[in-house]
Structure formats: structure tokens, C-alpha cells
Amino acid sequence: MNTRIDHDWHTERMKRRILVIYTGGTIGMQSTDKGYLPMAGFHDLVAQQLKTGAVDKLPKFDVIECSQLIDSANLTPTDWTQIGQLLAIHWQDYDGFVVLHGTDTMAYTASALSFILQGIDKPVILTGSQIPLLELRNDAQDNLITALLLAANYDIPEVCIYFNGRLLRGNRSSKIQSAGFDAFDSPNFPWLARVGIHIDLQQSLLLERKVPSLLIPEFDAEAVAIVQTYPGMTARPVEAMVDDTSVRGLILQTYGSGNPPDANKALIQTLQRASDRGIAVLNITQCSQGKVSQGAYATGATLNRIGVVPGADMTLEAAFAKMHYLLSQSLGVDAIRDALQRPLCGELTR
Known part of the structure; x- marks a missing residue:
């Protein structure tokens, strides 16, 4: 069902391991005569894009690419179960998780995962982009790199969305821009972190660290x-x-x-x-x-x-x-x- 690719470009000094789950979305799409469509081989694209002089500062991470990539406009509640199951299967093997997802329904998935994974003791950070990683000018690389660093270097025991300098509680988030890089906000709750030159994490806002049950429910899409x-x-x-x-x-x-x-x-x-x-x-x-x-x-x-x-x-x-x-x-x-x-x-x- 899924392809797992290990990346060993990182120094052994980095102790935390992050799992990246690519579900589809603009971040990994390519331009076609029908518009942007999901493309397979995202793990190879990540390998190529992140081979920079600062790559040794990234945490060690693996990538799982779902075999059925989706445009998030086609998301159904059944997909929440599948993503939750992937997280549960690999929960004990990693210190944090980054879920790459299309922006249209990212806030729905972040909200659903927050209920499915109540009480988590590790970061689960959803991100994506407004322009694909394959394009010369894009917001994808910064969102991906920052999400990896947040998941690896900070104790954030909840499901979040990271986008364009904002770390948001997943179930407080909404997509507010169709084309701007600042696509997400949480209008009724403060940002969990503001990312600029420095990462300013509001520790007092974070949920209490617990141990999740990881019992992933099945959803009735028509309910x-x-x-x-x-x-x-x-x-x-x-x-x-x-x-x-x-x-x-x-x-x-x-x-x-x-x-x-x-x-x-x-x-x-x-x-x-x-x-x-x-x-x-x-x-x-x-x-x-x-x-x-x-x-x-x-x-x-x-x-x-x-x-x-x-x-x-x-x-x-x-x-x-x-x-x-x-x-x-x-x-x-x-x-x-x-x-x-x-x-x-x-x-x-x-």
C-alpha cells in the first residue's frame, strides 16, 4: 500500500527520527495540460530538493508515500482512518510526524486527527504548500523544512498545522486564503508559535502531554x-x-x-x-x-x-x-x- 524510503544523509548527532507521510496535495504535484495533478516519486523529489549545504542540520527522517495520492478536494472521512492507522502503526518508531496534505481540506484532517489521537505525547504537524515543490519559486521547501525542525526539536504534544511562519492548533485552524502564502489562521485561538528569525513557541498554550490510546475509528462518511x-x-x-x-x-x-x-x-x-x-x-x-x-x-x-x-x-x-x-x-x-x-x-x- 505504501512505499517507505529511508534517507541517511543526516549526521548521527541527530537523535530524533521523524516520519513524513505524503498523502498528496499541491506540495507534490506537477503541472499538466489538465492543471496540477498529484505525482508519484515524491520521496525522490524531497531527496533532490533538500540536498543543500545545511542538510546535516536536518533531523533524520523517513518518507512514506501513500500509493493512492489524492487531491484533497476529494478527501472523505475514510481517509482520516487511513492516515490515523499509518500514524498508529509507526507511532513507537518515531519521535514526531509530519503529514503532507492538500490545503483545501487540511484543517478538516488536522481537526479529525486531533480527536483520533487525543492525549498524544509527540508532535503531529500537517503542512503543504500553495506552489508545488517542483516549481522554481515555491513556499513548499520552507514549510517542509520548518515542519521537520518543529517536529524534531520541540515538545509539542498535539496535532498542528504549520504554514508560512504560523504554528496553529489543528482543530482551531481554517483555510482563509485561496492563493496567499498565509493560507491558514486560527481566528479564535492564539498561534502556538510564530516562526521568523527565531521560533517563538508559546509553551503555556500547549495541551497536556499524555499517552494516546491509538485506537483508530472507522467513520461513516454519510453520518x-x-x-x-x-x-x-x-x-x-x-x-x-x-x-x-x-x-x-x-x-x-x-x-x-x-x-x-x-x-x-x-x-x-x-x-x-x-x-x-x-x-x-x-x-x-x-x-x-x-x-x-x-x-x-x-x-x-x-x-x-x-x-x-x-x-x-x-x-x-x-x-x-x-x-x-x-x-x-x-x-x-x-x-x-x-x-x-x-x-x-x-x-x-x-
Whole structure:
């Protein structure tokens, strides 16, 4: 399934060993007449690009290249399981991990891995690039080298995204730029580190170091649906989701501090029916900053009455991944509703 390539260009002084998992994404793509596409042989490209005069300062690392490389726009929750399994298989053999991933859904995968690997005692750092490593001018090499150095030289016991000088908690991250090098930010949580001339790690922000269970769950890709409120919306799309027996979790993106169009009686009745049917309904804000205060306005209080769970300041990516994770744990709906409101690995502020 995977190809493992060992790189022994590094001095024996470097004691920590890092595993790089290449899943696909722009960082390893090549230009074709159809646009950028994933290319095989990424390990050879890395070997060529990193043979510099400073290579002896890099940690010792190995590369695993997944046999089925994906454009991250095609990511499904099943891919989270496969990445998690790769990490679990090699967990005891390495001191840190770098996961190379496409930017479009990187924040979803970082969020999912944060729940799958709760309590980790080693760094897992996702990175990628906006321009492929193969191109003369690119952001790929700096992101890769810095992610390797962070994973090897710093005690960071959580899943993170490193991109363009920012180390971010994975489940607090969102892609905010489609073309800029500063593609990611964490609007409701400080950066874990700022990387410039020096690496300024905010140790006090890091999660507590524990020992993960490494029990990697299987995910049902159809179990979670998302609906966003908009002016003049009808209840029909939500009715279709609620009537779909495969849907067990519904994420509602409402206005401002968590306000739905409560004058839309059919919509509220449909959400009530979802709650009564045992679907966990989670309310998050459409705003990139701030949190849901369900009940600050009468419209939001309506959701409290029908059993909709307020999602605090979770990103959409974290909410989606957390719902999937909780549904994979064979919990009852009341336990899921309770856990959605509690921080499991730093994904929300109470």
C-alpha cells in the first residue's frame, strides 16, 4: 500500500527520527495540460530538493508515500482512518510526524486527527504548500523544512498545522486564503508559535502531554450533514437531511451569535423533529470570529427549547470532525450532545 524510503544523509548527532507521510496535495504535484495533478516519486523529489549545504542540520527522517495520492478536494472521512492507522502503526518508531496534505481540506484532517489521537505525547504537524515543490519559486521547501525542525526539536504534544511562519492548533485552524502564502489562521485561538528569525513557541498554550490510546475509528462518511442558514431559505433541504436515515449528526451554521430564522416555522419544526428522532444537532456561527451564545437573542433561545446544542467558538472543520468522531464511538445521543459542548482536545472555549 505504501512505499517507505529511508534517507541517511543526516549526521548521527541527530537523535530524533521523524516520519513524513505524503498523502498528496499541491506540495507534490506537477503541472499538466489538465492543471496540477498529484505525482508519484515524491520521496525522490524531497531527496533532490533538500540536498543543500545545511542538510546535516536536518533531523533524520523517513518518507512514506501513500500509493493512492489524492487531491484533497476529494478527501472523505475514510481517509482520516487511513492516515490515523499509518500514524498508529509507526507511532513507537518515531519521535514526531509530519503529514503532507492538500490545503483545501487540511484543517478538516488536522481537526479529525486531533480527536483520533487525543492525549498524544509527540508532535503531529500537517503542512503543504500553495506552489508545488517542483516549481522554481515555491513556499513548499520552507514549510517542509520548518515542519521537520518543529517536529524534531520541540515538545509539542498535539496535532498542528504549520504554514508560512504560523504554528496553529489543528482543530482551531481554517483555510482563509485561496492563493496567499498565509493560507491558514486560527481566528479564535492564539498561534502556538510564530516562526521568523527565531521560533517563538508559546509553551503555556500547549495541551497536556499524555499517552494516546491509538485506537483508530472507522467513520461513516454519510453520518454528518451541514446546513447554512440564508435569507429566505426553505425547510426542504433540511427536511431531506432529517429524512435520510443515514444522517445521525447535523451541523447548523446560523447568523451572528447563533441566531436562526425562527419565523420560519417549518424549519424550526424540522429541527425539532431531528432532535426528537435522535439526531444530534449542533449550532455554530457563520462568523469567522466569535462564538455562539444561544439565547442571547430570542431567536437563538428557540434552539435551546428544541434541544439544539450550542457549539461555542468551534470552527466548521472542528465541528464536523468532532461530530464524526463522537458518532464513531458508539455513544448514545445524550452523551454525544454533552460531549459536543465540552472541550476534548482544545477545540473550543467554554
